[in-house]
Amino acid sequence: METHVELKTNSKMFCRCNVVETDKPNENLCPTCLGLPGSLPVPNKRAIEFITLLALSTKCQITTDGMFHRKNYFYPDLPKNYQISQFDLPVGTEGSLEIVVNGEFSTVEIERVHMEEDTGKSTHIGSGRIDSATSTHLDFNRAGIPLVEVVTKPLIKSSKEAVSYIEELRQLVIDLDISEGKLEKGNLRFDANISVAYENDDELGTKVEIKNMNSLRSLEKAIEYEISRQTKMLNNNETIIQETRHWDEKKEVTSSMRSKEGSADYRYFSDPDIPNMILSEDFIDKIKNNMPVLPSEKRNTFINSGLSIEEANSIGKSPKWMGELYKSVSDITNDSKTTFNWITGELQGQLRKLGETSPPEWMTAEQLAEIISLVKNDKISFTSGKEILAELIEEKINPEEYAISNKLIQENDTEEISKMVKEIIKENSEVLERIANGEEKLIGFLVGQVIKLSNGKVNPSVAKELLLKEIK
């Protein structure tokens, strides 16, 4: 996988232009990011800090004496017709990232993490491709925005693993606070290189690069499509050529973009406009000392609190408030699973129905814990718990007071219930006889009668238990 991560610095990589979202094309430009004659690049220190943070958190070796290279190729949205990138001395090499696939841990090996600048944006009119377009519109607002490219080793074995890897990387850059991490905005853009080989082959098959996957869903589908395409070809003794293929979102197929990509000669050479990038021990230590909690660490905390790997992974990748609420609530309830289910199930479900993305500000961990405890201790039914939660999302209430005033508290006093059970048995001698004759399902009917008698306050399981005792 090759992933480009757009960093959320205030200014661009090599000039002082602001990085801001705007619909107006060509608004944030200066001589440098437009490649005007005489302009020069000056590296953005913040971006270097960000990439070092990412490289360290993916356990990379840090290149302390690195440099920027020029990658030469002509394209209208590349202002200088070379991209300032890194070549043989990237900031990070030989790293790894722990991910979760199907409820189990797995490790993705990272080959390199390097810094580069983004290009402008081309919109081809009359065709999707530049060579057949009637005209091309160029917007250079994006040109020069800092990008980090993260390249994995070719060791990912399934589409699921690839998706999990992107999810983990996305969570990492969000938690590190170095990127918005929004796929839909192109903050994370990924290409997949896929090769299929015979089971017994030691060597990997010919690599095919897939571009234009804009969501995790299309990533998964494209990889699966490509695996089956290549497998069919191999089974038919056809030769797979090294090429770049385009994922067609609508048709859900890949099609050839250009072949012999591997032979493109970018004539890399070190950029004479930029001195070597020396990352001092001090600089690296400072970043290490300010490292935020990583997704893998967060996940371990959740696992230690009693969740499964899958649950821990899922809550770690949910919105931040969920993980935090989970922690505070489970600290009170001491019941991780129930708490997890209430938050990721009931609470999230009810919020989603209302179109909300987070709970109301008045909702506290204590209130939620109280609801969970009321249900868990059989004070109220699960249905009543859901009702109280819904009420709590609407307005600030005290769950227990609400349960009392709305007569949701269940009767758990066995003496009281025994009285009612005896009364019901007395009134239903005919039913009892039928039960004795084997119509056991009528016990449910009797339980219902007890609940009715109690105006619904009796805990059904207690009522059933006492009924059975009386009958036998």
Place this chain on the structure above:
Amino acid sequence: MNHYKLSISEINKLFKDKKLKPSELYSEVFERAANTESIIHGHLTLFQDENIKKAADADKRYENGTELGILDGIPIAIKDNINIAGYATTCSSQMLSNYISPYDATVITKLKDEGVMFTGKTNLDEFAMGSSTENSAFGPTKNPWDPSRVPGGSSGGSAAVVSAGSAIASLGSDTGGSIRQPASFCGVVGFKPTYGTVSRFGLVAFASSLDQIGPITNNVEDSKILFNSMKGFDPFDATSGKESKTKQPKLKNAKIGIIKELMEDGISEDAKLEVQKVAKLLESQGHEIVEVSLPLTKMSISIYYLIAPAECSANLSRFDGVRYGNRVAGNTSYEMMENTRAEGFGPEVKKRILLGTYALSAGYYDAFYGQALKARAMMKKEFTETYKEVDYLISPTTPSDPFKFGEKSDNQLEMYMSDLCTIPANLVGMPAISIPTGLSSNGLPLSVQIMSPANTDNTLLEFSQKLESVVSFTSLPEIKGDVS
């Protein structure tokens, strides 16, 4: 009395003493341009109209005693590869014949702050690639000493206008000798500072690791004034240096090395004699002269013609007709870029782009560009070692006096050899100055070049000033057809 050959400090004194007004000086310089430009063609553009007001403003400042400094009201010419906001920066190329820069180079901002007036933009070899201005898309500049001869290049226009008196001083850029060689050919002073001491921001790049802006002046003191007003760290140029403390060479009883390899084959007798003459003068001043050998200087042309074209091949990629400059239509965007570059660049520029592209290509990089980088590093070491023994190095600036138009344009290697003595300073990054010291057997100017370790620029200038005073080269060109 003519004032255009006075030094900047002399002019400044006259301004301050109210014996001369900036507007009077400007009229004189402009008249000089009007009389000489039809022959010399040093300026591509003259900023006459706007300067009348600027000169009047400078007059007022001197009247009120609020002048901005020693450079206030001094008319200076700018090589046309340095951006001045609102004016064309053509680089003497068809590619940019209609290109107006929206921003000032850092050196321009600094000079504006000091009240400098810009006479206009001067001619150069296209994109500063050449040694004669014969590669200008807008016609060559003529040598004021003999219009049948080249003024040198690439800053030929900047050297010729100072020599002719149509500017008090000028700025050039020097990648392999482009300030010093034309200064030598035109009998004026040319100074290439230590790489990185003067910001390159706003200088259209030829070879980024070699380019440096510097002054071309009538005397060493003027170069010193201009250098010190332009130097300094620039946040817009990552290669510009913060001043570092360096051991300075001696000013008295110094040890000066004559570079053996630059006194051998390929150097004219005139040029050798000139160096020997100056060496004797220095000796008589109490300095010690020794011969030093720097064997890799012989490789400098080969190293240079791999590194400079490689960098230029990338630097000039941006000229594609997409965003600015001239555009030649095509059926597809790639065809448009190809047509634009085919028509926009002249033959020398194309040749160097091809050479550089080849040197960087997969399979050739190690043999050519990679090898050149190693040789450059070794050459740097060689000079560093030599400077442990000597304070300064001396050589001819050019292998010969100015050559005639067409004389070397058919023999490219010979043309490239005219930068033999100047290229080492760019490869090493050290400061180098060319000082006119005498006339050749053809009655044309000859110069010597003095070099010193990196970051010793002001000491080199001071040393050169002393040499200049004992050489006392006072000859001036007589411009044929000159009516003033």
